Structures are given as structure tokens and as C-alpha cells.
Amino acid sequence: MFNQKKLSLAWGNPPSRDRNQNLAYTLRITVGLVWAILLLAPFLFHDVRALEVAARICIFIVLVASYDLLIGITGIVSFAHTLFFACGAYGAAIGLKLYGGSWSAYSLGSLAGMLLAVTIAAVIGLLSLRVKAIFFAMITLAVASLALVMVSQFSAYTGGEDGLTYKTPALFKTATKLLENENGSTVKVFGTKLNGKLAAYYFLSFSCLLIFALTVRLVATPLGSVLKAIRENDTRAEAIGYRVVRYRSLIFCLSAASAAVAGSIYAVWLKYTGPETVLSFTIMIDILLMVVIGGMGTIWGSVPGVLLLVLAQYYLRDLMEIAAEKTTGIPLLPELLSPERWLLWLGIGFILVVYFFPKGLAGAMLASGEKR
């Protein structure tokens, strides 16, 4: 039959496969370490701001991973991801606002928000996932803009531009003592009070870790394989028997649900929900940047992508302030490093990352493309 020997001489196995495998493991271990640090954050960092940053990182990992399911794995370009995020957040917020800080109000509100997100996704998906990718992107952009307008118009429910503040379930109140000592004050472990804030943080971080793990898992299943096939060649996927529109709609809904859950978790953590925190296009652009920096289509890349961008957004200014102080006396440098120019440096950093790692940080480590 075929000349097997000749074939294997001509091609063999790619010589760099072992090295690629090692890099893939390194990436996974790094991501695992980041998660370990995030889970230990309350005990490692004692200032309030650090915990806010850690919580934001967890939430955005979920957002970016679920967005990567769309853009990187399935090849669907959507600008409505913050809309779904906002559905969950506003659902939880309105529930808590109307019915007080109870678990039932929170879960009912979150569930309603998630159902709304999935319904919107299903309608957009079934109506327009048949059309060309660029039209679909425009439709999602239009729906997301519409949502922004509606949130500010229906201010009786949404609080308009000011947003909503509300009570959270009692367990998550800062004054709640998880463990009391004999004096009646909160027990401290490694200098961290075991209070409601800690409970809220663990609710947030564990939920996010779970969703992230499920997303990673999904890509390794037969369904994940079909999604990649649709990204690679949708006509062929259809020709071998997959109903492409159904798969696209399903993943659009799943991704929407995941973003909505992230929204309701963030809402109970922040105790505030407003357009600036969950719905603005700034957040959508952040998500896009994080996906690109991390590496599209890798899911794992969401962790380095989010980590880099969120840390830069919160700490680059501080870092530059220190650098500017140290360089006083040297001409020009202190002016360039002055903290108000932080966006300039963030922009330069972004360009450099895209230039040197066009496939993103994780994409560069998984260089040979798809692994089994």
C-alpha cells in the first residue's frame, strides 16, 4: 500500500514537540500558582486595596475566559459581553435593593439576571449567527449601546448613572464575626480578621476558580473540539454533520451565562452596581485587551492577561511615582516618568507585548498550536 517508511522519514514527529509540551506544563503550573496566590490573598496582603485588586482579577479571569470561548475558540466576535456581565450584576443588585440583604433575594435576583442574559443571547444568536461575522459584531455592538441607554433611562430601577448601593446577605457584612474569641472580638489568623469580608472574598474567589476550571474543561471535551472546528472552517464542520448555528448559539448562551454569574458575584462583593463598574465600553475594551495580551483561543491565557493589565491599572502609577522620585535631578526622565503619564507607558507596554508575542503570552507558550 503506502510507503510508510518513506513517509515517516520525510516527516517524522516535529522535533520541538517535547519542548512545547514542557512549555505547556510551565504555563499550567504558573496559572496554578497565580490561583494559589489569589486564594491566599487575604492572608498575604493586608491592605484593603490589594484585596480589591485580587477580587477584580478573579472576576475578570472569568469574564475573559468566557469571552475567549467566543472569540478565540469558536471565532465569534461579540461586543455584548459587558451586557451579559451587567445583566447578572443588575439582577443581583435590584434583587438585594428591593427585598433587602437576604440570600433568597440575592439568588433570585442573580437567577433572573442570568436568565435574562441567556434569553438575550439566544435571541441575538438565533436571529443573527447565520449572518457574516462582521454583521454579527455590529449587532452585538448595537444591543450593548441600547443597554447602556436603557440603564440610564430606567433610573427608577437601575439608579441611572449613579448606580445602586444595597445591603448584602448578613454573612458578607464586614461586621460579621466568623469566629469570636472570649472577649467577643473577631479572631485573627496571620493578622487577618475572620470577618464577613473574608467570607465574601472566598465566595468570590472559589466561584471564579470553579467557573474558570469548568471553562478549561469544556475546551478539552468533544464539544470544545467541535467549536474549534467551527472556528477553523464552518462550511466543513457543517458538511461533516454539525449544525453550526446551533453550536454557535449554544456557546454564545453559555458564555453569556458565565459572564452573568461573574456579574452577580461582583455585585455582592462591591455592594454597588453602576454602569461604570459593569456595563461601560471601557470594560469591554479591557476584556478585549486582556484576551489579546493573554493569547486568544488558549483560555489559560486569561490569567496572565488579566493579571498584567489589572496590576498595571492599579499599580503602574505608584511605581512611576517612585521611579520619578528616584530620578529627580536627571534631565527629562522625571517628566517622562511622572505618574500622570501612566497611560502612555501602558500603551507602549501593550504595543511591545503585541509586537513580541503576537499570539499573546500563553499563545507563545503553546506555540505549536493545538495540543491534544
Add this chain to the structure above:
Amino acid sequence: MKKQQSGSSLQTKSLSISFGGHTAVNAVSCQFHPNELTVIVGPNGAGKTTFFNLISGQLKPTHGQVILNNHDVSQMPPATRARLGIGRAFQLTNLFPRLSVLENIRLVVQAHSGDGWRFFTRITALPELEAKAEHFLHLVGLSSVAHMLANELSHGNQRKLEVAMLMAMEPDIYMFDEPTAGMSLDEAPSLLELIANLKNDSSKTVLLVEHKMSVVRALADRIIVLHNGEVLEDGTPDRIMTSKLVKDVYLGNAGGLA
């Protein structure tokens, strides 16, 4: 609609399609039977690939019907037809370029076995999918390149993968669109032999578009000559080869039948 046990009957009834003013396929009525290898020949632009597209569903006819086991399938999407047993390979290599060779085939296998919606079981926990995929890779001689990306393969190997993907569909009706186009001369015969063996299974129908006349004569049970979207001749190889009409219109220009 259920698949029949002993093969499927495929029929086209005055199948036509027009693009603007141009009629690419015009009133083609043919019946295809199991255990038969039909070769479709015709000059470039005769409508061979369009005819395939109409049967497998990439295009919907302007007039006429595609009948599979007495059911009209002409308005069904390609995926549904694929699951009913109409499988095709493409003339222009049409793979999943940045997925591995193995994954290309495994996708076909899992479409056939209906595992495409499984969202929690790891694909590696379903070794039967991989085993079956490897079987088809072995069949076309691609086992040694299973872990390369499809777009890293040589042209000849991409053609083999294309054929393997159709075989992995295990359809009742196989449609090959110039499977050996651009392949080297020493690779083509074994691939064609593989295709010829398919019809030995009495429930399989094979349709093949092929240009190499020597190949056609050796393989075909029946030849259909398309010209300007219409059936010019339809019959046994001997009849076609001696047909004066065919000689004049098509083969005559190409310098005879040898």
C-alpha cells in the same frame, strides 16, 4: 427519516440551479444505486462540482429535487444530509487547518457517533474515538503525521486526509471530487484503489469526479458525461468511450481516448 439497512437510493429529479442568468446545472435526472461506482466527467465548468454541491446541500436547487430513499432532501441543510448518509469530499482541500491531523479525523468520527454535544467528558476519556480515527489514518497512510497540523502537510497528504475524512463519515453515499488532483503519480493509484474497494460493500454508492481517463476506464461501472450543466451521455464505460457524441463534444478535443 431512518437510514435503510441495505444501502440508500439516491435520485435527482430535473435538478437545476441558476446563478443570475447562467444555468450551471440544467435538468439533471439520474438514479444512483448501491454497489455501483459512477464517475462523472466533463470539461471545466460543466457543472460537476455544482452538481455535488446540490446533492450534499452546500447549494439549494432553483428547480428539481434530490431524493434520498424516497424523501425529498433538497431543502435540508448539509449537516442533516450528512447524518442521513450523504458524505462528500471537496475538490479544493477543505480541512480544519490549525487542528492536528488526528483531530480533523476525530471530529468526523465523533460527528458520526453523535458525541459532539458532550461538554464534560474529556475527549481523551473516549479512546474509542481516537482508535477509530487512527484506523482511518492508517488506511490512507497518514499515521506517522497524526500529530502535525493539517496545514503543515504536503499537498498530497492533505488530499489523503480529505479522502480519509470522507471515509470516516462512513456514509452510504460517497462523493469524491477529484480526490487525486495534484497528487504525485506514485501516490494516486493506491488512493484510487481504496476508493474502488468501497463499492465492494454492497450497501455503498460511490460517485467520483475524475479527469484522468485511464483511471476512469479502470474504475467506473458507469460514466456520466456532463456538458454545460446537462447530461450528455450516461452509460457503461464501453458505451461512453465509443460514443461519437462524447468524442465530438468533449473527448475529441482532448486528443482521443487513450
